[in-house]
Amino acid sequence: MFSTRFISLLVASVAASVLAKANTTTAPSPETLPGDTLTVCVDPNLSGQCDTVAFVEGVCLNMPATYVNTMTSVRVPPGWACTFYDLRSNATVACDPITGFNTLLLAPGSPDLRLQHFDDVVDQFRCHQLCA
Numbered sequence: 001m002f003s004t005r006f007i008s009l010l011v012a013s014v015a016a017s018v019l020a021k022a023n024t025t026t027a028p029s030p031e032t033l034p035g036d037t038l039t040v041c042v043d044p045n046l047s048g049q050c051d052t053v054a055f056v057e058g059v060c061l062n063m064p065a066t067y068v069n070t071m072t073s074v075r076v077p078p079g080w081a082c083t084f085y086d087l088r089s090n091a092t093v094a095c096d097p098i099t100g101f102n103t104l105l106l107a108p109g110s111p112d113l114r115l116q117h118f119d120d121v122v123d124q125f126r127c128h129q130l131c132a
């Protein structure tokens with residue numbers, strides 16, 4: 001004969017297994033992807049005209065119009081690595097390493113993209129969070 005205590009234990013264990021299952025099947029939605037901001041500037045050492053540009057993990061973004069082919073220094077926030085792309089006129093794929101020259105920068109970025117031979121050429125970028 002079942003005791004009420006046995007039944008309540010049974011209910012509790014079923015509830016726990018439903019929770020465990022829900023935890024393993026929950027995928028991160030785009031709204032919860034991590035992101036941060038770059039500081040982009042037209043002159044060396046983060047000087048001249050500058051802006052902050054928001055980005056999200058793994059998403060290819062166009063540079064703001066003012067900074068297309070004009071960016072000379074860039075701050076990459078701690079914990080991120082960003083690839084910057086110089087697209088050729090025949091590029092059809094976003095952030096494509098085949099049709100675009102590219103350079104990878106870790107935090108803190110570059111005070112002078114002439115050091116990377118990448119001054120005044122960036123059209124697009126994409127950032128990835130580094131493992132902690």
Ligand SMILES: *[C@@H]1O[C@H](CO)[C@@H](O)[C@H](O)[C@H]1NC(C)=O
Binds near residue numbers: 016019020023
């Ligand atoms: C499910 O995840 C949440 C938050 O990460 C945690 O607090 C909870 O204990 C987890 N539940 C189970 C049944 O693992």
Ligand SMILES: *[C@@H]1O[C@H](CO)[C@@H](O)[C@H](O)[C@H]1NC(C)=O
Binds near residue numbers: 044111
């Ligand atoms: C950038 O700053 C460094 C350190 O202050 C300085 O040595 C360098 O000349 C500066 N570069 C330019 C292009 O102003």
Ligand SMILES: *[C@@H]1O[C@H](CO)[C@@H](O)[C@H](O)[C@H]1NC(C)=O
Binds near residue numbers: 088090091099
């Ligand atoms: C794009 O153009 C460049 C230079 O003309 C060429 O080397 C490259 O193969 C072209 N890429 C594609 C995918 O057509």
